[in-house]
Amino acid sequence: xxxxxxxxxxEPELEDYGTLKYQLLGPSLTKAGQDSVDQQKVSEIIYNxxxxxxxxxxxxxxxxxxxxxxxxxxxxxxxxxxxDLSHELRRADEYLAELELSRDLSQHIIHVDCDAFFAxxxxxxxxxxxxVPMAVGKGxxxxxxxxxxNFGVRSxxxxxxxxxxxxxxxxxxxxxxxxxxxxxxxxxIMAEYDPLFESASIDEAYLxxxxxxxxxxxxxxxAVQRMRAQILETTKVSVSAGIAVNAKIAKISSNINxxxxxxxxxxxxxxxxxxxxxxxxxKVNGVGRVFERELQSIGVATCGDIYPNRALLTKLxxxxxxxxxxxxxxxxxxxxxxxxxxxxxxxxxxxxxxxEIGDKEELRAKLWWAAQELEKDLTRTQFKGRTxxxxxxxxxxxxxxxxxxxxxxxxxxxxLYTFALPMLAKLEKDIPGMKLRLLGLRCSxxxxxxxxxxxxxxxxxxxxxxxxxSSESTPTExxxxxxxxxxxxxxxxxxxxxxxxxxxxxxSQETPNVPVVRxxxxxxVPEKSTSETVEPPPMWDCPICSRPQIADDRIFNEHMDFCxxxxxxxxxxxxxxxxxxxxxxxxxxxxxxxQTSPPETDPKQKRLFFQ
DNA sequence: GCGGATCAC
DNA sequence: TATGGTGATCCGC
Numbered sequence: 001x002x003x004x005x006x007x008x009x010x011e012p013e014l015e016d017y018g019t020l021k022y023q024l025l026g027p028s029l030t031k032a033g034q035d036s037v038d039q040q041k042v043s044e045i046i047y048n049x050x051x052x053x054x055x056x057x058x059x060x061x062x063x064x065x066x067x068x069x070x071x072x073x074x075x076x077x078x079x080x081x082x083x084d085l086s087h088e089l090r091r092a093d094e095y096l097a098e099l100e101l102s103r104d105l106s107q108h109i110i111h112v113d114c115d116a117f118f119a120x121x122x123x124x125x126x127x128x129x130x131x132v133p134m135a136v137g138k139g140x141x142x143x144x145x146x147x148x149x150n151f152g153v154r155s156x157x158x159x160x161x162x163x164x165x166x167x168x169x170x171x172x173x174x175x176x177x178x179x180x181x182x183x184x185x186x187x188x189i190m191a192e193y194d195p196l197f198e199s200a201s202i203d204e205a206y207l208x209x210x211x212x213x214x215x216x217x218x219x220x221x222x223a224v225q226r227m228r229a230q231i232l233e234t235t236k237v238s239v240s241a242g243i244a245v246n247a248k249i250a251k252i253s254s255n256i257n258x259x260x261x262x263x264x265x266x267x268x269x270x271x272x273x274x275x276x277x278x279x280x281x282x283k284v285n286g287v288g289r290v291f292e293r294e295l296q297s298i299g300v301a302t303c304g305d306i307y308p309n310r311a312l313l314t315k316l317x318x319x320x321x322x323x324x325x326x327x328x329x330x331x332x333x334x335x336x337x338x339x340x341x342x343x344x345x346x347x348x349x350x351x352x353x354x355x356e357i358g359d360k361e362e363l364r365a366k367l368w369w370a371a372q373e374l375e376k377d378l379t380r381t382q383f384k385g386r387t388x389x390x391x392x393x394x395x396x397x398x399x400x401x402x403x404x405x406x407x408x409x410x411x412x413x414x415x416l417y418t419f420a421l422p423m424l425a426k427l428e429k430d431i432p433g434m435k436l437r438l439l440g441l442r443c444s445x446x447x448x449x450x451x452x453x454x455x456x457x458x459x460x461x462x463x464x465x466x467x468x469x470s471s472e473s474t475p476t477e478x479x480x481x482x483x484x485x486x487x488x489x490x491x492x493x494x495x496x497x498x499x500x501x502x503x504x505x506x507x508s509q510e511t512p513n514v515p516v517v518r519x520x521x522x523x524x525v526p527e528k529s530t531s532e533t534v535e536p537p538p539m540w541d542c543p544i545c546s547r548p549q550i551a552d553d554r555i556f557n558e559h560m561d562f563c564x565x566x567x568x569x570x571x572x573x574x575x576x577x578x579x580x581x582x583x584x585x586x587x588x589x590x591x592x593x594x595q596t597s598p599p600e601t602d603p604k605q606k607r608l609f610f611q
Numbered sequence: 612g613c614g615g616a617t618c619a620c
Numbered sequence: 621t622a623t624g625g626t627g628a629t630c631c632g633c
Contacts, residue, residue, distance in 0.1 A: 026623095027618085055623050140624045142620090155620085158623035201620050286629095288618050320630065349626060387612090397623090401614060440625085 042152030248333025351440025385443025
């Protein structure tokens, strides 16, 4: 969420707190300065609340590694400084000169950021919450109101830590639909100022108001003042805004007079350079806690400090980092603002955290669950993946990823599971006694499955179940999904276009399984399709009992359903309840309905089960 | 291309 | 007692 205030003077002294305690304060600290908060005290409380936990040990590890890395950076810096750097210096200056030529002062870009958005929306429904410290989010806080911030509570903070800082803190669950609806109201107003505005997240947007200002003979600050008033008036949500020559400076500026304020950096080179000169590098989007420490170690605290170090940056941090920092120093940034729909999606993923699991059956159930979730997301976004990645977080909080390139693009749960399982098995083999706290799947190298369908009247239709951006797919990609016109025509008689598309989808990718069967009498895809599968795995491991099963749909499904009910019975028995076990229909896996739930072993889910 | 790491929100 | 999920990018190999 957004951060608040801009008070370089109150930044904590690293030496006083130690790097670890600084790290534990969380990512939002330096972006959001806090007045009236005793940071030292807050730091102590967080430290003590975390001490001894696995999370803490992991943070300690990371901190140690970063400290070592910084030692290497300093050694390298010392080595470089004994050399002749005139070549590096000239190269840096040439690049700066080149950048300077590209400077464009003609645009008025604004960044709009809602103030404590989720909390603000909740306060609209329940005004009494305005007078108490309140936060939104379970486990980890998504955002909190300004009263809570006075206690040192922040977004991204574990809620039990927040409770230590502020025992009277009111915690609300997230209600995403509510926030989305409110965001839509706000966006409708922003569209009046720039119809091609760019949503950066649910509560942030960039607008290019150059044209609006020209057409209405208005100064940017005046236009923004008007827009903010209009948003507050009609949606009752206050927003802050930054006005500048580009997105980078606008973003920084929107934080300066937050909440309910705005700040402008004039479109003049001199003013921009002065603004950047004293700006802590951490304020720039893209500089996080790690890079901040690395830069600080070589004496770069503000963007102005970049210039005297320009000859060293490429060698120490790489070419990209140098170019990024050069642009920070000059105050350059993008002026191209465009709707997110124009952006090409690169990946689709899902992951969940759970209580520590070491049991292989349980892990397979989690993997199966993730596969089903990912299938849903891939269906919604209309993609298949050429690459599939498994992500796990060990009980120690260490994160590992393994990826594979299936023989063809995948999007069906069973395929996702089939290709992911060997990666999980290998990890289990390589890490004896592996215990996980998170498991996730990601598809990348995406292939669009958006197709032009033909309806009953022969009219082309563009199915769009969600406003998901229709990523521009290359002609080659589209060739992957040419539809069988005959089959399309037959399907056209059906009422629901979405069903039609799903069916076509299934056929087009030659998967031996029909993911969606609405009509009970609908026959399953004939067995022959199994043989059409590219590289059909001869055996599948059951996600529940992990025993290999013949790779035949009917046999596999029956076996899995049997295992599912058995698993349920066992849990019921273990839980010592006399509640009868609901039987799972044999074909339940073939219906894309909530009852497809996997053998859930989370305590929470078990409880739900018996309610 | 893969895996680790960082970053934003 | 207890520390999130999604997407993107960069680096070193």
